[in-house]
Amino acid sequence: MTMSIGMPYQGRGDRTIHAPRSCGRRRRPRALVAPVLLAIMALAAALPSAAATVNGPKKSRIITVDDTLVSRDVGPMLEYLEDRGAMLTIRDIVLRGRPLHFRESRDTVPNFGLTDSAYWARFTIYNPLDRDVSFDLVSVYPLMDDIMLFIPAERGGFIVKESGDIYPFKRREFDHSGFVFPIKQGPGAATYYMRFKSVNNMALDIKLYSRQELYRIDMLTVGINGVYYGMLLIMLAYNLFIYLSVRGREYLFYVFYIAGFLLTSVALDGNGARYIWPGTALFSVSSFYIFMQLFLFLAFSREFLGTRLLSPALDWAARAVMYASMAGLLVNFMLLNNLAMMIASTVCTAAAILVIFVIMIFALYRGVRPARFFAGSSSFIIIGALMFMLRAYSVLPVNLFTASALKFAVGLQILLFSFGLADKINTMKKKLELLNVNLEQEVAEHIRDKEALKRSEARFRGVVERNFDVIFMLDTAGRFTYMSPSVQATTGYRVDEFLGVSFNAFLPEEMQGITTLLLGDLLKGKEIIGFETAITKKDGTRIYAEINLAPVMKGNDVTSIQAIARDITERKMAEEALLEEKERLTITLRSIAEGVVATDIKRRIHLMNRAAEDLTGWRQEEVLGRLLNDVFILIDQKTGERREMMNAVGPGGTEGPRTGTLLIRRDKAERIVSDRAAAIRDRAGEITGYVFVVRDITEEIKFHSELLKIEKLESIGILAGGIAHDFNNILTAIMGNINLARLSAQGNDRLVEILGDAEKASARAQELTHQFLTFSKGGAPVRQIASVEEIIRDSSRFILRGSNVRCEFDFQEKLWPVIVDVGQFSQVIQNLVINADQAMPEGGDVTITTENAEIGPESGLPLRPGRYVKISVRDTGIGIPPENISKIFDPYFTTKSDGNGLGLTSSFSIIMRHEGHISVESEPGAGTIFYVYLPSSEELPRAKEKSEAPVYRGSGRILFMDDDEAVNATARKMLEHLGFEVDIAYDGETALTLFGQSLHGGARYDLVILDLTIPGGMGGRKVIEKLIALDPAVKAIVSSGYSNDMIMAQYREFGFRGVIAKPYRIDELSRVIEGVMSGT
16 A cells, blocks of 8 residues: 655754655765765764664664665664554654654564554665665564555655555565565665554564565475475374374364464464465454464363363363463454453463463373373473563564474474374273283183083082082072072972072062162172071962072172072071060050159169150160169159159059159159059069059140130130120110110200210220120131221220230321231231230330231242231330240240240131231340231222211011010111011011011011021021021021121121121111112
8 A cells, every 4th residue: 555645844944845855866966965974874973872862863774775685684773663652643753843762773673572552663775876776675574463664755755555464465565474565766865664553563573675585585485384384284184083093082172273273373474364365354363363272272181181080170270271262262353453362362371381381290290191292292382382472572582583483382292292192092002902912811711710610510519419508599680590409398499490580589579679789789799698588489488598699700700699598487487476576565665655664673773665765864774773763753743742653562563543743854854744653573473573654744734724724715705705795785775776866856966966975985885895706706707808907906905905015006008908807817916916915014015017018929928929918016025035936836835824825826827817927026135026918909998887877768567586675676766767667576486477477468578687696596597598488589687796707797698688787876777778678
């Protein structure tokens, strides 16, 4: 690439001239040029700093070129300037107003290593002839990225030529692996400038050649490279042949390594761009090939030396460098011509050298044979790679030796490695030959053994056939190959019926798995002595045999199994009878839940069962021989005095049982026990010892006590439910009459106000009865949409009445409604508040908070994802010990002396039935927090209807059934006030009679209101069944003081059209009647 640049600059005398003319023009006589040059060189020599920094060329550094030129190194004659920001232009370089100081080169090839700077070179060429001289200026280093040559022009300025490996090869002026710039210079001196920029090694290897010499050097270089590439191809083909012959992975990796280095050499020599990819510059990035070769060489080294088995740690290090090289290889595709990648490749090279060196030393230390060839050959590549890096970082100069060291080292390495792989094949061949010799020896030994076996077989057969024991042999698969004739007398089978049949075929099914395991041990060379098994005879009966088995070895291999079996049926039957008797006694003793202790006549212990061990805390071996009363320490529960363990045994030989006794365990814990004793007598009736039986009745006593508490609670609950029911009847009469009075007192504001206050007081009494019903735990679960705030307030305040504990509430605004059984949820709150109250005997605070919670899969709670209301009950009490947290919800677990251990258990059960979750956190001395999660509902709870709503008035006949006279009287007044005719029935039979008469008499009842519970009579449930049988279209409303009854919640399933809970007001009654009469 060539272009012309004009460039004025200030010279002496402040004259503006063109820079190229300072070097002389072609037409200027030679006589004027020489004196000027001599004056400049003399002035430069006189300056003190001329040896280091110069502003212009010295005469001693001028390169003379004439017709005799063959080749000339420019390096020692040039001056260079580092352009750190790579921002300078030729105008900045030659402008005299801004002098830039060039430094003189001392080297044939100035080497600046890896750098991000650009470098400028300046040199002067003098043509002493009176005509033009042609020559070629060559930048020999083929990996220089960007080169700009500034040639002085005749009329001033410069002619610029560009080249470098970032440009496709086909754009070059001359076919050469380096960068050739043909120059034609006229007479006189001319100063040339060159700018170099590269991410590779910044080596300014600049030469001047005649064209003939350039052709000669190029042909010589191509020939040498051809020989080198040919050697690599031969090694590649040779090792590929070896791989295809032996299929070893190390050969395959080595083939890849040679092929990779061949490609690397072609690319880094500049021949890749010259011959293979002349149209692109993408494949001339040296860091790419360095990463590739590191990966391939490490892969081969790991396989060749077997580092996975040699040292897993070193193998891990090798793999780490391999993967780093692979990562660098991939990143290199995205960051072409990047200095950072070049530096990273040298760092990876250093790491690979270190890892390979350590692996090599370790393998030599462990005596790995291939490591010798590896060490010898790898030493060359390590030295070559080190020289390559030191040259790249300008530690070593650039010369023929340092430039060729890596190629020379790899060539020697590949050659030696090939010998190493060949040696490995020879080693394998010798092993095969040795195996062949051993095999021939084994065949000869086998023939000799076979002859000896035939001679001994005759002697062996005579001995075996006269033996009462059964002698047999098995092959390695467990099949019979020989059986002695005595087997027929023992089993009933003939000898030929055994041969070729599996040993398991004559054993019970339950023994076949065991014999399979035994056969595995025999094949490992182990003997089996005293193996006992049942054998099925030919007639189907079983005998028992004791079998000794031993493997027959040949070298290290098992060839067969020999065995001797002896009939032990009689011995086995006697042993089994004895064992059965012993087992019966042991099982009887061990299965007894009571503690059993046997002593001699002096009450020294000689037997104690497991139950007695658990009861006392002593082990049997610790108490053998000790006196009974030293182990069993008994205290009378009533008097607290020490009791002896059954001092006397009655005439009948037994005594007891005796209760009311405390046993002091070894750990000082107390258990309530009952004990009894019996004497052991010999055949003469003399007492030889005693048996003492001790039973732990602690849990039994506790269970009866808890059962009594539960019965009391149930009785209180039933009583509370009955009181609430009766109180609701009373409230029905009171509230009904107050309603009627308010309606009648319209216009008298004072009286209406008084009656309103009375009605509010009755409503509070109604809430109290509702709490009584909740406490009674009556009724089946009735779930409905509700807001928890009111339930929490009512339940907690009810429990804390008269307590010194204060309850605070923190409810989130717009709290989601929940679907709960109001009564059961109230029980949960009551139980939690009771626990909090009992945890703060000196008083304290209970804080109940509510909030909305979105529960997701990642919450860690055993809940389905969705919306929940979270309730927290926090106290400031004594807390729960950590060891009790996991048992807090267990039935009957309590730390209170008067607790029944069921409160939190029932709370846990209720929350689980509501598809919620309850958990606890506690810190001793700081307090406890219970968390309750309940599923929320998207529907809103039904708002309470105002008592001032208008009442419904109608007409017709109503049959009203209730056993309470006050309720009947009040109901009659309210219904008549609403416009209805009313008939009253005090029981179910009367109601059925009146209803039947209305059907036949023609004056039918338009509505029936039935009380659910009639003491001693037929209640609403039975009556509605009979009414439906009489008239399927009957309209009936159910009423009850048990508002939590299942029928009240599911009234339609029992045939009712409406429901109203006692006590009720006239407006509530009118709305229910209106709904039933209108069918809504």
